[in-house]
Amino acid sequence: xxxxxxIPHVPGFSAxxxxxxxxxxxxxxxxxxxxxxxxEQARIAEEAGACAVMALERVPADxxxxxxxxxxxxxxxxxxxxxxxxIPVMAKVRIGHFVEAQVLEALEVDCIDESEVLTPAxxxxxxxxxxxxxxxxxxxxxLGEALRRIHEGAAMIRTKGEAGTGNVVEAVRHMRAxxxxxxxxxxxxxKFLERxxxxxxxxxxxxxxxxxSQKLPVPNFSAGGIATPADAALMLQLGAEAVFVGSGIFKSxxxxxxxxxxxxxxxxxxxxxxxxxxxxxLGEPMPGLEVASLPPExxxxxxxx
Amino acid sequence: MNGHDERPVGVxxxxxxxxxxxxxxxxxxxATRQVRVAADLHGLAGLVLPGGESTTMLKxxxxxxxxxxxxxSLRSGIPVLATCAGxxxxxxxxxxxxQRSFGLLPITVVRNGYGRQYHSGTFPLRSDVLPAGTxxxxxxxxxxxxxxxxxxxxxxxxxxxxxxxxxxGAMLAAGFHPExxxxxxxxxxxxxxxxxxxxxxxxx
Numbered sequence: 001x002x003x004x005x006x007i008p009h010v011p012g013f014s015a016x017x018x019x020x021x022x023x024x025x026x027x028x029x030x031x032x033x034x035x036x037x038x039x040e041q042a043r044i045a046e047e048a049g050a051c052a053v054m055a056l057e058r059v060p061a062d063x064x065x066x067x068x069x070x071x072x073x074x075x076x077x078x079x080x081x082x083x084x085x086x087i088p089v090m091a092k093v094r095i096g097h098f099v100e101a102q103v104l105e106a107l108e109v110d111c112i113d114e115s116e117v118l119t120p121a122x123x124x125x126x127x128x129x130x131x132x133x134x135x136x137x138x139x140x141x142x143l144g145e146a147l148r149r150i151h152e153g154a155a156m157i158r159t160k161g162e163a164g165t166g167n168v169v170e171a172v173r174h175m176r177a178x179x180x181x182x183x184x185x186x187x188x189x190x191k192f193l194e195r196x197x198x199x200x201x202x203x204x205x206x207x208x209x210x211x212x213s214q215k216l217p218v219p220n221f222s223a224g225g226i227a228t229p230a231d232a233a234l235m236l237q238l239g240a241e242a243v244f245v246g247s248g249i250f251k252s253x254x255x256x257x258x259x260x261x262x263x264x265x266x267x268x269x270x271x272x273x274x275x276x277x278x279x280x281x282l283g284e285p286m287p288g289l290e291v292a293s294l295p296p297e298x299x300x301x302x303x304x305x
Numbered sequence: 306m307n308g309h310d311e312r313p314v315g316v317x318x319x320x321x322x323x324x325x326x327x328x329x330x331x332x333x334x335x336a337t338r339q340v341r342v343a344a345d346l347h348g349l350a351g352l353v354l355p356g357g358e359s360t361t362m363l364k365x366x367x368x369x370x371x372x373x374x375x376x377x378s379l380r381s382g383i384p385v386l387a388t389c390a391g392x393x394x395x396x397x398x399x400x401x402x403x404q405r406s407f408g409l410l411p412i413t414v415v416r417n418g419y420g421r422q423y424h425s426g427t428f429p430l431r432s433d434v435l436p437a438g439t440x441x442x443x444x445x446x447x448x449x450x451x452x453x454x455x456x457x458x459x460x461x462x463x464x465x466x467x468x469x470x471x472x473x474g475a476m477l478a479a480g481f482h483p484e485x486x487x488x489x490x491x492x493x494x495x496x497x498x499x500x501x502x503x504x505x506x507x508x509x
Binding site for chain 1 (some may be wrong): 318319320321322323324325341356357358360361364365368369389390401402416417420421422423424425426427440442443444445482485
């Protein structure tokens with residue numbers, strides 16, 4: 001087990017807590033985590049086979065459209081969703097907003113997403129996730145960003161993609177970059193790994209573990225722009241262990257049906273026959289956005305570092 | 306051992322931490338096969354129902370038409386290891402909320418019986434059969450509220466006063482996660498059951 005969960009000792013953070021946090025995230029593998037904005041959507045998601053829901057006030061597509069500061073959700077709404085379903089309930093906090101995280105922990109949400117989809121609260125520091133008993137998931141665009149978040153105590157990583165676009169291109173870019181970063185370490189000598197540790201701004205031990213194991217020490221999920229069953233299967237074939245689907249479900253013309261189809265596509269990501277079957281007649285997907293046309297300040301993935 | 310029996314054990318792979326179970330079994334030299342469709346159930350030496358979300362698994366069992374064939378395999382008498390969500394699927398009675406199950410294990414379980422993830426953690430186990438100092442990681446774990454009196458079911462470990470590891474015939478079920486345990490003592494116990502069953506099968 002020490003082989004599997006190699007995060008260097010961190011003050012106030014026991015190895016057992018680590019197994020419990022990462023272990024929670026392991027249970028979500030092969031599943032779909034769906035964004036929901038109320039109890040009714042949460043029930044639809046659970047009924048469709050979601051392995052967890054992400055409670056938030058506005059899905060990323062609406063945050064884009066409406067603008068303004070996006071903050072953590074109203075506790076009342078989170079509590080209502082917790083009461084409505086038996087699957088795990090996650091919720092988002094702004095990058096660096098450790099008090100929003102304290103509030104979510106007090107509500108006993110099962111997992112906290114420190115998310116670039118909300119407006120960042122701190123331009124210097126992410127939340128010190130080791131101080132919390134609740135597992136955190138954080139976004140990344142490449143290996144360095146993933147390792148920095150893991151070193152801060154994230155129990156799960158998701159590649160960021162570009163949320164609210166219905167366009168999977170950024171999710172693919174980030175997943176490929178992450179694996180390229182991992183593969184680059186394979187078989188390298190100590191000097192090279194030491195240099196990488198400096199470059200990624202994380203302890204050498206973490207880089208050395210990834211070099212040896214050729215994977216992240218925590219589950220590696222995908223998010224941001226997944227709109228179809230084939231998108232979900234694409235991310236799993238590229239090495240994601242589960243997917244987050246945000247606007248893609250409840251912004252489509254037939255959320256129930258699409259949700260079920262994406263769940264099934266995630267289970268059978270390697271079976272094109274099943275993928276063909278579940279992709280039939282789903283109605284309109286969410287309207288997509290061309291990412292290249294987004295001005296830099298509207299790109300959510302560039303939030304965080 | 307039993308080199309003549311090449312049958313793998315099946316690991317239900319609809320959703321959950323099936324890969325960790327496969328890693329743990331591989332450490333004992335046991336070949337595994339992921340089970341996603343009915344055809345995957347043929348010729349198995351045993352079955353693992355892993356942790357994950359039991360509601361999700363129930364939905365997918367229906368969608369895949371697996372409820373009946375998986376139930377048949379589970380009832381065939383091959384060794385079964387059921388953990389966390391898997392134990393919920395196997396239990397005779399499920400509460401909080403009430404939900405459907407295969408009903409093969411004479412126990413009542415309460416879903417999330419120890420609370421939400423905030424209350425998850427690693428706790429000491431009391432057991433005469435596991436190595437001293439063995440702990441179990443409980444993650445939104447089901448609580449066994451009752452083992453049906455008079456049932457042919459042996460409690461092998463407790464967390465405080467609660468049974469957390471039971472063996473009923475060829476079925477071994479845990480509310481915690483053997484695949485996350487250092488050294489995998491529960492997995493080892495189940496592998497021994499599989500090898501004994503294989504030996505018996507070969508003797509016939």
